Amino acid sequence: MIDIDEYVTALDRRLRGPGHLKRDLLAEARDSLEDAAAAYEAGGLDPVHARRRAVADFGPAAEIARGYQSLLALAHGARTLRTVLVVVPLVHVLWEMNRRFWMGAWPDGDIPLPGWYLLVARFNDWVSWGVAGAVLVALVTGRVLARRGVGTGRLARLAGGVAVAAVAAPLVGSLSVIVATASVDVSRLLELSPPVSLATVAMYAVMAGLGVQARRCLVFSAA
Amino acid sequence: MKPDAVRGHLDALLLATLDGKQLHGYAIIEALQVRSGGVLDLPTGTVYPALRRLETAGLVSSEWSTVGGRQRRTYRLTKAGQRALAAERTAWREFTAAIEGVLGGGPWPAQA
Numbered sequence: 001m002i003d004i005d006e007y008v009t010a011l012d013r014r015l016r017g018p019g020h021l022k023r024d025l026l027a028e029a030r031d032s033l034e035d036a037a038a039a040y041e042a043g044g045l046d047p048v049h050a051r052r053r054a055v056a057d058f059g060p061a062a063e064i065a066r067g068y069q070s071l072l073a074l075a076h077g078a079r080t081l082r083t084v085l086v087v088v089p090l091v092h093v094l095w096e097m098n099r100r101f102w103m104g105a106w107p108d109g110d111i112p113l114p115g116w117y118l119l120v121a122r123f124n125d126w127v128s129w130g131v132a133g134a135v136l137v138a139l140v141t142g143r144v145l146a147r148r149g150v151g152t153g154r155l156a157r158l159a160g161g162v163a164v165a166a167v168a169a170p171l172v173g174s175l176s177v178i179v180a181t182a183s184v185d186v187s188r189l190l191e192l193s194p195p196v197s198l199a200t201v202a203m204y205a206v207m208a209g210l211g212v213q214a215r216r217c218l219v220f221s222a223a
Numbered sequence: 224m225k226p227d228a229v230r231g232h233l234d235a236l237l238l239a240t241l242d243g244k245q246l247h248g249y250a251i252i253e254a255l256q257v258r259s260g261g262v263l264d265l266p267t268g269t270v271y272p273a274l275r276r277l278e279t280a281g282l283v284s285s286e287w288s289t290v291g292g293r294q295r296r297t298y299r300l301t302k303a304g305q306r307a308l309a310a311e312r313t314a315w316r317e318f319t320a321a322i323e324g325v326l327g328g329g330p331w332p333a334q335a
Contacts, residue, residue, distance in 0.1 A: 024296075025271070025275075027296075028248060028271055028296050029268065029271060031247070031248070031249070031293070031295060031296075032248050032249045032252070032267065032268075032271065035249035036249060036252075036267065039253075057266070057267050058266060058267050058268040059266025059267065059268040059269060060266075063266065063268075064266060064268035064269065064272075067268075067269060067271075067272030067273070068271075068272055070272070071272055071275050071276070071279075074279065146279045146280050146281070147280050147281050147303070148280075149234075149280060151276070152272075152275075152276050152279060
């Protein structure tokens, strides 16, 4: 049988997610274990056995950690969705403002653009707003489902799926425009001014960061 | 009582324990054990994720506060929690009345 310190350390090692919430959950678990040990000690058990009994009552760390992990996964998922809700449209707006400042209207070019290209470009123009709307709906729906008693584990997996899709969609839109432009008239890509190219790199860096957060949603909810 | 049997009712039991009171986690566990005459036996570690789940559902609220000279996270029912508890109590009374009618061993009602 293990002591309270070892037990809390074992829980700590099994849990992955937002640090502040994890610390909060572990502090509360430790408080409870110390309270239980004090109660057993007051009942006549020696301190060592009182602490071990408290740990035994708390339950196997592997089993108890599952409940805590779903809370951490849900918290991370909700935070990631809130971040996506703000950052994805913000990045799009800033990139467009930067592009208009340095380049003005898109040049006509020597080669006329086919109709399908305009569809791809239109999709890329609107995908960020579509993502923001979908994420907002997901957050509201998640809150409603939580109030209706849907489990935290299921909600966390749902949030993870939405987060991954919400990050993937703008990336697909942006990459589609690049591929489409290269296939229609590659010289248009070379006409991008350095500040616009830099902003594009920065945009992909931000989206990569969001992608890491979204992937963690899936990892945490599967842990 | 088997933990699995208790687990299905854990949320309602926690809401009932918090009815009209603000308690920290271990006090909730003690109250559950006292009010059940020590019959309710489930890993105490399952109570805390359940409380946080109820908080996510908006049925309880929690805060760190000083209890007995120590910082503890304490829980209380929200208005939605009070309504959920009232609904759980009504459903439980209907359920136990129905089961009692069958299992209670009294005389069967005369058939029409």
